[in-house]
Amino acid sequence: MKLKAIVDVLSLESPMETLDLERDVTGGYVSDLLSDVIAHTHAGDIWITLQVHPNTIAVATLKELTAIIVIGENAPAEAAVSKAASEGIAIFTTDLPAFEVVGKLYEMGLRGQS
Amino acid sequence: MTDQPLFKKAFPVKGDFASAGEASVKVKNILKDIGYDSGVIRRVAVATYEAEMNVVMYGGGGEIVMAVNADHVNIIIVDQGPGIPDIKQALVEGYSTATEEMREMGFGAGMGLPNIRKNSNEFTIDSEMGKGTRLDLVFRCGG
Ligand SMILES: Nc1ncnc2c1ncn2[C@@H]1O[C@H](COP(=O)(O)OP(=O)(O)OP(=O)(O)O)[C@@H](O)[C@H]1O
Ligand SMILES: [Mg+2]
Numbered sequence: 001m002k003l004k005a006i007v008d009v010l011s012l013e014s015p016m017e018t019l020d021l022e023r024d025v026t027g028g029y030v031s032d033l034l035s036d037v038i039a040h041t042h043a044g045d046i047w048i049t050l051q052v053h054p055n056t057i058a059v060a061t062l063k064e065l066t067a068i069i070v071i072g073e074n075a076p077a078e079a080a081v082s083k084a085a086s087e088g089i090a091i092f093t094t095d096l097p098a099f100e101v102v103g104k105l106y107e108m109g110l111r112g113q114s
Numbered sequence: 115m116t117d118q119p120l121f122k123k124a125f126p127v128k129g130d131f132a133s134a135g136e137a138s139v140k141v142k143n144i145l146k147d148i149g150y151d152s153g154v155i156r157r158v159a160v161a162t163y164e165a166e167m168n169v170v171m172y173g174g175g176g177e178i179v180m181a182v183n184a185d186h187v188n189i190i191i192v193d194q195g196p197g198i199p200d201i202k203q204a205l206v207e208g209y210s211t212a213t214e215e216m217r218e219m220g221f222g223a224g225m226g227l228p229n230i231r232k233n234s235n236e237f238t239i240d241s242e243m244g245k246g247t248r249l250d251l252v253f254r255c256g257g
Binding site: 059061 | 159
């Protein structure tokens with residue numbers, strides 16, 4: 001599924017200046033523990049998390065994740081946003097609780113990959 | 115005949131969080147550029163990232179050395195930090211001495227060393243109190 005479809009349905013916002021919304025999202029993962037994310041995500045996943053700092057972006061880069069949806073009031077730090085931009089990772093923010101975000105993604109047909 | 119690697123390179127790891135993870139990204143990108151076995155790339159990326167984070171969080175900085183061979187990759191990660199008092203305990207899933215601040219950033223699940231062991235074909239850890247810690251890892255193609 002295209003990133004654009006997800007951004008539209010969830011009305012996601014982004015601190016990034018340019019975004020490639022034509023990129024494919026092939027699965028999803030939810031976790032705030034970096035060791036868990038590095039072990040269990042797949043390339044193409046969208047990652048739902050409270051965490052957003054430069055190390056988060058390093059994890060997303062290494063695992064070739066498509067995008068990160070940051071839950072809650074955690075405004076992404078400038079350092080994380082610029083690093084994500086240079087690595088081609090999209091960052092989004094939302095006021096929705098994580099449960100709602102995941103529920104909507106599942107409803108759209110997205111699945112977690114084991 | 116000695117077994118010379120096709121390619122060998124060292125990557126310094128600074129002891130600060132801002133650049134943490136960057137050496138692992140470089141290691142991965144080199145393997146991708148030379149078109150190495152994708153399974154090995156995936157496993158090296160996970161293990162090297164975890165080891166690099168440990169060097170940043172506990173070792174105060176160090177070095178990653180990668181040697182690429184035809185059918186396997188060797189990764190050595192060294193630091194001159196405080197060392198690990200009880201290696202057996204450190205290898206237990208869930209064991210962590212991460213600070214509150216590290217935990218708030220999403221570290222400290224105590225999964226790093228177990229992940230490294232799972233993702234490598236050979237895993238050797240040496241640590242001496244007051245001297246530092248060294249991991250010797252081997253990743254074999256098709257393994
Ligand atoms: N290079 C090192 N120098 C000193 N101590 C270390 C080093 N690497 C690991 N340790 C010790 O071993 C423990 C377990 O490490 P491990 O990587 O498995 O988990 P963690 O780093 O605590 O959490 P996580 O990796 O899940 O974020 C650490 O909490 C630390 O006490
Ligand atoms: Mg660790």
